[in-house]
Amino acid sequence: MASNLDIVDDADGFPYEDPKSQGLYLFRVAGLSTTLGYVLPSVSRLLSDFPGWHVDQEEQTIVLESGQTVEERSAAIRKTILAMCEKECFSILRGWRDETFPVFGPDHEVVLHIERCACPLFGVVTYGVHIIAYTPAPADGDMMKIWVSRRARSKQTFGGMLDSTAAGGVASGETPWNTVLHECDEEASLPPDLVRRDAKSVGAITNFYVRDQRSGGEVGLLQPECQYVYELPVPLDLVCKPNDNEVESFELLAVSEIMAALSRREFKPNSGLVMLDFLIRHGVVTSENEKDYLNIITRLHRPLDFPLR
Amino acid sequence: MASNLDIVDDADGFPYEDPKSQGLYLFRVAGLSTTLGYVLPSVSRLLSDFPGWHVDQEEQTIVLESGQTVEERSAAIRKTILAMCEKECFSILRGWRDETFPVFGPDHEVVLHIERCACPLFGVVTYGVHIIAYTPAPADGDMMKIWVSRRARSKQTFGGMLDSTAAGGVASGETPWNTVLHECDEEASLPPDLVRRDAKSVGAITNFYVRDQRSGGEVGLLQPECQYVYELPVPLDLVCKPNDNEVESFELLAVSEIMAALSRREFKPNSGLVMLDFLIRHGVVTSENEKDYLNIITRLHRPLDFPLR
DSSP states (O other): OOOHHHHHHHHOOSOSSOTGGGTOEEEEETTOOSOOEEEOHHHHHHHTTSTTEEEETTTTEEEEOSOSSHHHHHHHHHHHHHHHHHTTOOGGGGGOOSOEEEEEOTTSOEEEEEEGGGHHHHTBOEEEEEEEEEEOOOTTSOOOEEEEEEEOTTOTTTTTOEEOSEEEEOOTTOOHHHHHHHHHHHHHOOOHHHHHHHOEEEEEEEEEEEOOGGGOSSTTOEEEEEEEEEEEEOOTTOOOOOOSTTEEEEEEEEHHHHHHHHHTTOBOHHHHHHHHHHHHHTTSSOTTTOTTHHHHHHHTBOOOSSOOO | OOOHHHHHHHHOOSOSSOTGGGTOEEEEETTOOSOOEEEOHHHHHHHTTSTTEEEETTTTEEEEOSOSSHHHHHHHHHHHHHHHHHTTOOGGGGGOOSOEEEEEOTTSOEEEEEEGGGHHHHTBOEEEEEEEEEEOOOTTSOOOEEEEEEEOTTOTTTTTOEEOSEEEEOOTTOOHHHHHHHHHHHHHOOOHHHHHHHOEEEEEEEEEEEOOGGGOSSTTOEEEEEEEEEEEEOOTTOOOOOOSTTEEEEEEEEHHHHHHHHHTTOBOHHHHHHHHHHHHHTTSSOTTTOTTHHHHHHHTBOOOSSOOO
């Protein structure tokens, strides 16, 4: 049985240590001194064979030297990724979606866009939204319940695992709120008017995931993440239904069932964090019943040593 | 006009850097390798003149060598503090309350107890609770309002500043929940039955405060803090009233008034963080209207490099 702190470790396995002392390379672009991601030595070695990249062994940096604008940098990195696809360098690139994620600089400006499935090769921060729909505790003393989705077994990442009611990445050009509206409809058939009126922004969680067997692709790739979290109280007669082939089914679970599923590690790692954060915010997990309460809360909001959106 | 990020900086001014490179000494006790606090060089020099203390200049540690049990260590540190009082070493010690705070070790065990007003000399983590009572948004479209207290001008720390509805330190032998029950009655005359039934644990914030003019006593002393946060929805006809001489008055403020008071820096520093955290949790401050949203959220839950309660 996993403890709540184990659940955090599962999704936040990157050590709280200097990345250079871990042998990692700092991903930068020419003309900007900020580190945008961490790159494994094996990936860095490969990248240095492609035009436009410069590895400095002493500084432990891997710098994209091609391009001076967002468009030029994005095109250069796309070219590299396509060339790596062709050479079948990484199985993770088989997940090509032709959808990009933005990477931000120190003033929240976009520095470049990277194909979604390639982000863990460069160790850049990715952004997502998670929505938790729940039925508030009725006056008759019954408890709140939470709508949980089961991911399609065919999904390339975390197939068959439990997930938030709806979730998705914030793609280039999108805002968190637009992504919420889109995913609530697409993944859970939630009425757009209800979502627009009652979905509430309640915070964010951050974690630094080290990819493992469950995520598919190469093990050990680095994935710092931010999830914008939203809550949606729904009426008792509302039923969440899959609206695409990403979700297999929905279940309305009691808090005790959520906690049991967490301890069996049934949740997708970062969705487990979102669930823990929900249970803390709603007074279910407290300092009275969780000995690692404060450690868990700081871990759920881990500082990431990169510029954030 | 202070930004929300300025409000965070006010309460969380300790640099995210190695304490040793900042010239600080690591406070430890004999037989335990964990650092329990950070000590200014000036304080460390003074402490080394008292019996039972050993300074290692090379390791930059200041170690309490007297005592092998909680009681012995607490007695030894009390003796030192009383001797410093007598010599009038620090004006901060004029705030002597004869109330202690516990300091925790790596397994959440108490290592020693320290007189409350002396904690910033040793830079140990202190724990408090903050309760925010609010009137939920009624169905007529009106907005939620928040009960805010104004601290007595006579208070030695942060006199006259705005504060949460009720707040207080979690003293030795107390739990956060008992402190909530106690402070809600003592500071705001909130009915104990209402608090017991409706107050909800909703999380915690952490910050590392560097003491300044507003806090009274020596400037620059170090104060890492954890605040357990509770919310209490109250009926529209409830009125918060001072019940002791710590609070001057109460006001029921609209969200817009809270934000204006924050930007005028009217809130006690850590209470400003609690208020920001509340506004984030209730969908008032969001990624759409706050450009530093993610930075603020990670800062509000800063990791503290000490064992936590």
